[in-house]
Amino acid sequence: MEGYKPNIKRYGTIAYKRCGRSGLKLPLISLGLWHNFGGVDILENGREIIRYAFDNGITHFDLANNYGPPPGSAEENFGKILNLDLKPYRDELIISTKAGYWMWDGPYGEWGSRKYLISSLDQSLKRMGLDYVDIFYHHRPDPDTPLEETMMALDHVVRQGKALYVGVSNYSADETAEAVKILNQLGTPCLINQVKYSMFERWVEEQLLDTDEDNGIGLIAFSPLAQGLLTDKYLNGIPETSRAAKSWGFLNVSEVDAAIEKVKLLNQIAEVRGQSLAQMALAWILKDHRITSVLVGASSVKQLSENIDALDYLLFSSEELEEIGMILRGS
Numbered sequence: 001m002e003g004y005k006p007n008i009k010r011y012g013t014i015a016y017k018r019c020g021r022s023g024l025k026l027p028l029i030s031l032g033l034w035h036n037f038g039g040v041d042i043l044e045n046g047r048e049i050i051r052y053a054f055d056n057g058i059t060h061f062d063l064a065n066n067y068g069p070p071p072g073s074a075e076e077n078f079g080k081i082l083n084l085d086l087k088p089y090r091d092e093l094i095i096s097t098k099a100g101y102w103m104w105d106g107p108y109g110e111w112g113s114r115k116y117l118i119s120s121l122d123q124s125l126k127r128m129g130l131d132y133v134d135i136f137y138h139h140r141p142d143p144d145t146p147l148e149e150t151m152m153a154l155d156h157v158v159r160q161g162k163a164l165y166v167g168v169s170n171y172s173a174d175e176t177a178e179a180v181k182i183l184n185q186l187g188t189p190c191l192i193n194q195v196k197y198s199m200f201e202r203w204v205e206e207q208l209l210d211t212d213e214d215n216g217i218g219l220i221a222f223s224p225l226a227q228g229l230l231t232d233k234y235l236n237g238i239p240e241t242s243r244a245a246k247s248w249g250f251l252n253v254s255e256v257d258a259a260i261e262k263v264k265l266l267n268q269i270a271e272v273r274g275q276s277l278a279q280m281a282l283a284w285i286l287k288d289h290r291i292t293s294v295l296v297g298a299s300s301v302k303q304l305s306e307n308i309d310a311l312d313y314l315l316f317s318s319e320e321l322e323e324i325g326m327i328l329r330g331s
């Protein structure tokens, strides 16, 4: 690929939304590097997707220490792509990483101790070739480490200048409220909550959406397409190159089989709306004013382009919402 010159009209496509009550705005669509950017993937494909994202106004790229496979390789590859293409635009990028899941052997390689979090962020910065990340997350709650210790580690990395903001991921509403309280006391407000939210995974609606809003923190929804289930990809079987067909990852053929009847019905509604199912699934999340951004994955530029076009039509009639609700409830 030749030298990269970003699209000069890159800020004309996507809207940006304030993250909670912070000063930071995020694009309505952000790109995650959990899959498709690891050592097992083709670097040039990932590079093309990232260039396309930036060219179309996606400023936010989400990583974690363990993304790959192998763990760490997505950060390494992202570092290479940054170096090749995006280094001059660092001030236009919001790069996040996380620590919480297993990353190295021994007692300090996972969960929520100060020892693990600070070492892990140092490793992530090295892999990506960065001086700082924009957002550092605690990736999952740790039942054994005092929350104060974990939050003090987040506060510490901000004071060190290694992260500009901090967030939590996979925390329940009560855990989030407690984390926010501690961080406020420390003087480093919590920016954002990263949680799984899609038509097929709606637990956040019970309490968390309100908790985040009440506390002035943003919510970024991960796996909004249920890892590809909420697209037209599996309508006629399991494509060979799909996530469900791969030997790594967390989407099983049995999950596809269990959901496919609902997917077919949802696809019919999307067709009537003049959208693809992927676009409708993203619009369905973004209709809620409490959502800051949807965090999509993509294995091709074509998928990402289709997903960005979801922003062309975000409205739902009450009849459509009712019909979708009935399908999801299986009634």
Ligand SMILES: NC(=O)c1ccc[n+]([C@@H]2O[C@H](COP(=O)([O-])OP(=O)(O)OC[C@H]3O[C@@H](n4cnc5c(N)ncnc54)[C@H](OP(=O)(O)O)[C@@H]3O)[C@@H](O)[C@H]2O)c1
Binding pocket: 031, 032, 033, 034, 035, 036, 062, 063, 139, 169, 170, 194, 195, 221, 222, 223, 224, 225, 226, 227, 228, 229, 231, 232, 233, 241, 242, 243, 244, 278, 295, 296, 297, 298, 299, 300, 302, 303, 304, 306, 307
């Ligand atoms: N905090 C956490 O614990 C956590 C956990 C999981 C994810 N995340 C974050 O959320 C990001 C997104 O997660 P995700 O990858 O599961 O999101 P997703 O958007 O639900 O699924 C992405 C997958 O769906 C398929 N896809 C996407 N657009 C498509 C389209 N238009 N048509 C057909 N298929 C399409 C692709 O699958 P194929 O590869 O099969 O083509 C793609 O890899 C991750 O990268 C990560 O940053 C965070």
